Amino acid sequence: MHTPSVPDRRRWAGLVVISVAVSLIIVDSTIVNVAIPSIVADLDIDSTLVQWVQESYTLVFAALLLVFGSLADRYGRRRLLTIGVSVFVAASVLAAIAPTGDLLVAARILQGLGGAMVLPTTLSLVNATFTGRERGIAFAVWGSTIGGMVAVGPLLGGWLTTDFSWRWAFGINVPLGIAIVVGAFFTVRESRDTAHAGGIDVVGAVLSVLTSASLVFGLIEGRTYGWWTPAERFRVGGWAWPAGTSPIPFAFALTIVAGIAFVAWSRRRQRSGRSTLIALDLFRIGSFRNGSIAALIVSLGEFGIVLSLPLWLQNVLGYSALQTGFVLLALAIGSFVASGFAATAGQRIGPLPIVRIGIAAEIVGVAAIGFVVSADTPWWAVVPCLFVYGFGVGLATAQLTGVVLQDVPVERSGEASGAQSTARQIGSALGIAVLGTVLFTSTGGLVQQRLEDAGTPSGVASRVSDAVVTSSGGAIAGLRERDAATADVAATAFSDGTRAAAWSAAGFLVLGLAATLRLRRPDPTPDEQPTARSAASPA
Structure with missing residues (x-):
């Protein structure tokens, strides 16, 4: 393992390469959202397949983070980074040329595999390459890149889809991926955990995947298939889930059983001196344990609101995909501004x-969005809110990661990075599930209630409500052509649902802020000491 003790300018060039690698996978997780209507029209896929196009990536991505974080420590972080990017690029080519929805879903699954190799690896490379104050600056750049790319993805996807084709939303990954692989070989030093190298815990890996995949599946699909009683039948190819039951309770039961088995198995292997996927003694480190809990809660509030805003901007305000991307660009600008602030202020106050x-x-930013949202809100009223929100994301994402890993031995940063990244992904999935449920449940109930209050028959009101919710607000445009009054009711209800989601997100962020109160500031040390301190940390 290489830990720099003298200035090395290549490290900063390597940080740029690492940040671009993060950008590649973060952009892809958001870019597809604005391209979905074009994909549906071109490939003629149904609503079930649309969900899998969007969510298969997230499902695989979250399930494998812990596994690849551990593999990176053992076999080389740069090596796994370049392999992951290569897999991601190959999958992007398959997605760009996919002639059917089924093949597009398969390509998205392969993209999730590559993305899961990249994210924890980039984080552990930053942790292993930089020390002291430089590490704080590096984490600020890394985190701000994530926050900014959440907003740049819709802008890039809107431009490519509007001016070219949805296929270019995947094709753009090819030149970027090639540049990352070449840049990594010249600027990123290889590092690995030589102290804990050993055989891979295959059983632990399988149990980890089962735990993460079943939990994320249940959180994302609960609203679709029913949290307890079946709302829609789950199908994979020609196979269908048994009628009369929902797969979601089974998924959560599998999460509990596999999670308990994973902990028991890992403790047994650890007591016998064998390698484990993640050493449970990492959770004895207070900063790692409490920081991971805070990261999960914060992610729940952060990423859930990103689901509702593009839908509201396009379906209620009538903006195009490209115009929506420009509005969301304020979030990216705020996040990038935060990186400069964090780099300077972080050295003074920690x-x-x-x-x-x-x-x-x-x-403040999310709550302000809740206050300004309405069916006739001008775009400029949302921009300052998004800027403040993005500024906060840029600060919190990077520095919280640094706090979580501050006491983790550098040689174990891969498994720790995979664990905290998994916590973030679970929080994101929970945010999408909870805030999505708030948005659509509020919207559907308000549409039906207000139409009935206006004298619309209950059956008609119910059908309109179902159409608005099922289309994620897309039916509002069609209603405007046939019945302006009904469309106004639907647009107002969708705005109210978006407001409820925004305020719910703010509530979860308040809980995340409260969770950070259990964290303690590290004692100030010279730049050279963190490496020694990390090496001496309890393992």
């Missing part, structure tokens, strides 16, 4: 206060 300032800014 990373933990920066985290708290960032979460507080997110709360």
Whole structure:
């Protein structure tokens, strides 16, 4: 393992390469959202397949983060980074040329595989390459890139889809991926965990995948298939889930059983001195344990609102995909501005206060969105809110990661990075599930109630409500052509649902801010000491 003790300018060039690699996978997780209508029209896929196009990537991505974080430590972080990017690029080519929806879903699954190799690897490379104050600056760049790309994805996807084709939303990954692989060989030093190298815990890996995949599936699909009683029948190819039951309770039961088995198995292997996928003694480190809990809660509030805003901008305000991307660009600008602020202020006051300032800014920005949202809100009223929110994301994402890993031995940063990344992904999935449920449940109930109050027959009101919810607001445009009054009711209800989602997100962020109160600021040390301190940390 290489830990720099003298200035090395290549490390900063390597940070640029690492940040671009993060951008590649983060953009892809958001770029597809604005391309979905074009994909549906071109490939003629049904609503079930549409969901799998969007969610198969997230499902595989979250399930494998822990596995690949551990593999990176053992077999080389740069090696796994380049393999992951290569797999991701190959999958992007398959997605770009996919002639059917089924093949597109298969390509998205392969993209999730490659993405899961990249994210924890980039994080552990930053942790292993930089020390002291430089590590804080590097984490600020890494985290701000994630926050900014969440907003740049819809803008890039809107432009490519509008001016070219949805296929270019995947094709753009090819030149970027080639540049990353070449750049990594010249600027990123290889590092690995030589102290804990050993055989892979295959049983632990399988149990980890089962736990993560079943949990994320249940959180994402609960609203679609029914949290307890079946709302829609789950199908994979020609096979269908048994009628009369929902797969979601089974998924959560599998999560509990596999999770308990994973912990028991890992403790047994650890007591016998054998390698484990993640050493449970990492959770004895207070900063790692409490920081991971805070990261999960914060992610729940952060990424859930990104689901509802593009839908509201396009389906209620009538903006195009490209115009929506421009509005969301304010979030990216705020996030990039935050990186400069974090780099300077972090040296004076430390990373933990920066985290708290960032979460507080997110709360202000998201709550402000809730106040300004309406069926006739002008775009400029949303932009300042998004900027403040993005500024907070840029501060909190990077510095919270640094706080989580501050006491973790550098040689074990891959498994720790995979664990905290998995916590973030679970939080994101939970945010999408909870805030999506708030958005659509509120919208559907308000549409039906207000139409009935206006004298519309209950059956008609119910059909209109179902159409608005099922189309995620897309039916509002068609209603405007046939019945302007009904369309106004639907648009107002969707705006109210978006407001409820925004305020719910702010509430979760308040809980995340409260969770950081259990974190403690590290003692100040010279730049050279963190490496020694990490090496001496309990393992």
